[in-house]
Amino acid sequence: MKRKNKKFQKRGSNSLNKLSLFQKTDGRFSKSCPLSVKNAPIIDYKNISLLKKYMSENGKIISSKITSVSFNKQKKLTREIKKAKILGLV
Numbered sequence: 001m002k003r004k005n006k007k008f009q010k011r012g013s014n015s016l017n018k019l020s021l022f023q024k025t026d027g028r029f030s031k032s033c034p035l036s037v038k039n040a041p042i043i044d045y046k047n048i049s050l051l052k053k054y055m056s057e058n059g060k061i062i063s064s065k066i067t068s069v070s071f072n073k074q075k076k077l078t079r080e081i082k083k084a085k086i087l088g089l090v
Helices: 048-053 071-087
Strands: none
Touching: 048 071
């Protein structure tokens, strides 16, 4: 037997019905990488002011989802932050 109750019928196709927690929305992550633009600062372990921008107060590296840094630049950042930590600059 089929249910004819309104509670179980499909609703019209609405863009909000198709959203999922794991899907990116249209304009949500459209920021470009701040370290890949023209005249961007050089990522180096001696550039402490730049490295501190991408670290939390506790000394942890902020993820690229929050800072919108590209994958390759994030790898360089982590490498240079770790160097600076070992040398005691940060």
